[in-house]
Amino acid sequence: MTTTLLSLFAVFLFFLVIFYIAKTIELSSIAKNGLKNDYVKSTKVNAYLAMFFYIVGMIILVMTTISLAPRMLPESASVHGVEMDKMFDVTLWVTGLAFLLTQTLLFFFVYFYRYNEDRKAYFFPHSNLLEMIWTIVPAVVLVALVFKGIGVWHNVFDFQQLDGKDPIVFEVTGKQFAWVLRYPGADGKLGPREITHENINEFNAKYSLPNELGIVWTDKASQDDIYPNDIYLVKDRPVLVKLGALDVIHSFYLPHFRVKMDCVPGMPTQFMFTPMYTTEEFKERLKNKKFWKNIDPKTGEPRWKGFKFELACAELCGKSHFGMQKNVVVVEQEEYDAWLAKQKPFYKTVVKKAMDRVDNQ
Ligand SMILES: [Cu+2]
Incomplete structure (x- = not known):
């Protein structure tokens, strides 16, 4: 804290010194050359500085773009x-083009049309035509961009596209600080949830087993549901994720699939998407990319070999927010079926045993 304050104070003093040096130079120049000459000189300095700022800025822009791409x-x-x-x-x-055009014009005008004794400024107060051009052109371009965006958005959220397509439907619930995944079992149906005192608190008290999702365990549909560690998806098969949260807002973010949706307590949200490549195919596609073919210093192997699709929380949800991460694995249908067959229903492995232990006492 003290160090920060002292550093801020040092920066402040630094600028204060610069300001007084500039002021001294300006005043001594006026004393030497009179007011007018000083004006010519300082506009010239400002014009050169502006051009310098423009050129250095553009070089930094190009360099960062190339190095970060x-x-x-x-x-x-x-x-x-x-x-x-x-x-x-x-x-x-x-x-980007608008930025380049406007900034270039701005700095070139400052430089070339700086004060010149032999030139008289042209008085140009207003032009209706110019006003129209620079109002209408950006308006038309921005409206076009917005309409194109709305079109894409409607396409992304048109859930009727799933009709008759047999999507993989699963549920993801965010909580501080983990994701709970729930896939339907053989019946293809997720068991019902009832967020009640009886279902959560009393159930926990009776069987010493948390039931924070409020699952109705007596329902047959709940009894074959699985709670896997990783998200498994099938290439070319649509996915519908049902999202929710238990405490604060979390955000279901699959950066590689361009999927991002808030998980809000008490308000179900959903997102649909279709993976285009299996994890292995995607690795192959990364193989020849500059960043990915380089050696990862942590593993000593090319980066693409360790590539994983990932789920991350994109909402700053608390102190262990960074830990809300899971792997996403995309496979072919046969491999998915084999994986699904290996998963054991949570009811069978944990819940039923806990209930039997208490109920049979
Ligand atoms: Cu979170």
Whole structure:
């Protein structure tokens, strides 16, 4: 705290010194050359400084873009993500070109049209035509971008697209600080949940077993549900994730699939998407990319070998927020079936035993 305050104070003093040096130079120059000459000189200094700032700024812009580009997320691994990426690209090109054009004009005008004794400034108070151009052109471009964005958004959230497509449906619940995954068992149905005092607190007290999701364990549909550690998905098969939270707002974020949706306590949300590549196929695609073919100092192997799709919480939800991470594995249908067959229902392995122990006493 003290160090921070002292550093801030030092920075303040530094600028104060610079300010007084500049002031001294200015005053001594006025004393030497009179007011007018000083004005010519200082506009010249300002114009050169502006040009210097522009050139250095542009060099830094280009250098950071080149050096950071390989660290960007790899291509989208989901179908809708491709559309979203295109949208981002178009927006970036449009705003990037506008940025370059306006900044270049701004700094060049400052430089070339600085004060000049032999030139008289042209008095140009207003032009309706110019006003119209620079109001209408950006308005049309921005409206076009917004409409394109709305189109993409409607496509991403049009859940009717799932009709007749046999999606994988599973549930993800965020809590401080973990994700609880629930997949339906052989019946393809998630068991019902009832958030009641009886179902959660009394159940816990009676069987010494937490039931924070409020699962109705007596329901047959609940008894074959599985609670896996990793998210398993199938290539080319749509997914519908049902999202919720127990305490604060969390955010279900699958960066590689361009999926991000808030998990809100008491308000169910959902997201659908279709993975385009299996994890192994995606690794192959990364193999020749600059960042990914480099050696990872932690493992001593190329980075692409250790690649994993991941789920992360994208809402700053508390002190262990960073720990809310899970792996996502995309496989072919056969491998998924084999994985599913290996999973044991939580009811069978844990819940039933706990209930029997108490009920048979
Ligand atoms: Cu969280």
